[in-house]
Amino acid sequence: MKTFSKSLLALTTLTLSAQMLAAPVSAAPRSTDNGTSYTYNMNAASTAQTATIQNSVNMRDAASTSGKVIRKLTQGETVSVLEKTNANWYQVKDSQGNVGFVSANSNYIKVNGASNPSTGSSNSVNTNNSNNDDKQPISSSVEGVIKTGMSYLGTPYEFGSNRSNTQTFDCSDFVRHIFKQSAGVTLPADSRQQGSYVKDKGTAKNSISQLKRGDLMFFMSYKGSKASSYAGVNKNTERITHVGVYLGDGQVLHTYSVDSGGVRVDTVTGKAWEHRFLFGGSVI
Template sequence: MKNKNKYIMCMALASALLSTTVVSGLDYKATIIAPEAIVRQEKVFDSKELDKLNIGTQITVKEVLDNWYRVELSDGKSEGWISSEEATINDKSYTASSLKKGEVTASVLNVRIGPSTNNSIINKIYNGNIVTIINTSNGWYEVVLDNNMKGWVHSDYIKLTYNLPSGKINTNAVVLKEQANNISADVISLKKEEVVYIKGYSDNWYNVITSSAKEGWIESKYVTVLLTEKTNVNRSGSSREVFDNIESITEKYLGKKYVYGAGGPDSFDCSGFSSYILKTYYSEYLNAKGITQLPRTASGQATIGTTVSRADLQKGDLVFLDTSGKIGDNITHVGIYIGNGQIIHASTSKRQIVKDSLSDRYYSSRFMKAVRL
């Protein structure tokens, strides 16, 4: 019973750390892994700078909120916010609860009740869906889906990611070592541009995990830490001007089939289409806003960003509708605003990607809300 309770507690903490909810009352020890981390007064990149911390600096994480850490500095008095990409938490209790995540690479992937094709199919997931991996068995992963359903999928169709800061190998070839020195045994050779996940830092060496789940040490000079924001927060990627071309981009998908649960690129449902467009063409903008993962459902997408009025719509805003038989207060559909009073969306009635006017009586009466990411 004690082990079961411990497992449940770890699962709950991991879920909180991977989401945009608050985890407070913490006292995790962490290490700065970016060449230079900026401590800010608020958890936004253009907030006032309080301090700059060099790589290897030890800090204490007091709160996890969205993709930011509220940290206590070495003097024990000062506090501020740093991006979670600039530090890695090395507390053992956190590491135990940093469960693996995975991205579906197949067009359609069957979720089964057990780790074998002999087991019945209980659900299907689609390209680009993110799952949490809680167990492995003979080439299969037990995963938790967005709806909290558990099941098994084959590992061949899952690309592993981790709840850790990431970096890229910046040299043509380098060897991952078992220990933080050049005389220890080799683990695996890494190629230029290969992504690694940074678990720790010591004396100019990073402790990393590879996408193939190999763990070891590599000199920090061979890894470029992947930061979505640096000192220049006014770059074009974070400006609303990036959506000026959204109509021409999305029009390329007009006529593509509507398929429930599909996430592109050849078929979509409504939230699959909005997710695909934003992640494929505007990922830099999302990263600049601290949005690392979009909810898969229309109702989930309606919970992020800032609510805007219908009269204040701008290109790239998400528009949410109630398309259920009896109009009430349920968000069941999402479209992307492309300007001139129009949205583009995966229509359930027309069974394809279409453009429609919000002034149309049908859509006008079903407008629920709009958000700006």
């Protein structure tokens, strides 16, 4: 009888231990630097898919372009996808252990494998941001233009380039060519006329945060690297001297000098480009 009781007690202990190990584990809600809170589901992490970064993109502490930048993920880098937060954002973990959010746009990230991570119901993320460029609808024609533009990365810069070939580009020639080649849209020949074209369409926006992917961006002349260099400047009367294509996430596709290497992608926000920005808008 004593032997039977000991066996029963051991069996009960093993059963309870197994139940405790099988119970789902989740962390308490975390608070980010900008006040956004979310719950990190530990079970989701254990089955995370991997993804490859297609082009440099910011990892942010919130699923919003207003979120603080944790670091910039570089092309070819592999990350773990913890969850597809919504249609526009993935929550990912990099090789350094940083957890953050990146744009779900295929121009920036490609999930490895046939299936995409499902949107989790356990995560509560504040994505209330009326100026979130990643929330804007992106047409296939815009993506075609950007894909065409990216195919010319590294093409040499030449001021007053020959409009009849693609051996070299200046800023307005590059923009004009990729829109015509991909979308069949014929833009004016120079950047100032292209700016007028956007204004005539009624799509001009004065804030970078209002721009959509594929919009044109117009800039004034360089006056210095600091914001103070542009203090007191009346942007309504400044002359357009440069144009590029907005990629979203604070980046521009353009070409501007021989020394810079020709067609390239640059970060606008936090740089002199941001201070030089006049307005932007859609042409499609």
